[in-house]
Amino acid sequence: MTLKIRRLVLPLAFAFVGFLPSCGYDFVVPEKLPEIDPEEPISFATQIEPIFAKNNQCTACHKTGATSPNLSAGNAFASIVPSLVNTTEPESSKIYQYPHPSTATHSWKKYELSDAALILEWIKQGAKNN
Ligand code: HEC
Known part of the structure; x- marks a missing residue:
């Protein structure tokens, strides 16, 4: 009896393990870009700085005492402006393009397209500390 169960359990266990990696499959849903109204001022404090801290996606490494630029709250602006922005050629700004x-x-870690679009617009609007 026990022997029979063993004979069943092992192949089943292997079959299950073999099945696991095939469960995840990637399919790429094109990200919808937000409508950005160039007339609407983008706020560094409420729209840009939170991008860096979102899920600690940038601030995990770019924080005080770690990798430059320091993108933590209260420090990000001074680390980015003026060295990593180019307001005359916004697309070439390092904080956007890199x-x-x-x-x-x-x-x-890289930006989501929607966040990159916001950053570009903020630079086009003069990279203000607003
Ligand atoms: C796992 C650690 C890590 C994370 C997370 C990370 N970075 Fe970096 N980043 C680095 C390292 C290391 C460098 C320097 C080496 C290089 O240029 O790749 C760097 C360089 C940079 C530079 C160039 C700085 C310069 O002066 O040349 C920018 C801009 C930058 N990161 C922005 C970001 C942003 C924005 C995010 C979040 C979307 C982010 N990083 C997330 C590790 C990280």
Whole structure:
């Protein structure tokens, strides 16, 4: 009796383990970009700085005493402006382009497209500490 159960359990266990990796499959849903109204001022404090802290996605490494730039709350603006922004050629700003999902430069965490779009618009509006 016990022997029979063993004969069943082992193959079943293997079958299950073999099945596991095939469970996850990626399918890419194109991200919907937010409508950004250039007339509507983007606030650094309420819209840009929280991007860096979201799920600790940037501040895990870019924080006080760690990797530069310091993107933690209260420090991010001074670390980014003026060195990492270019208001005359906003697309070339390092804070926008370096962690952009379609560039391969930053091998760490990258932005979501919607966040990158907000950052670009904030730079186009003059990269203000607002
Ligand atoms: C796992 C750690 C880690 C995370 C998370 C991370 N970075 Fe970085 N980042 C680095 C390291 C290390 C460097 C320096 C080496 C390099 O250029 O890749 C760097 C470099 C940069 C630079 C270039 C700085 C300069 O002066 O040249 C920018 C801009 C940057 N990161 C932004 C971000 C943003 C924005 C996020 C969140 C979306 C982020 N990083 C998340 C580790 C990280």
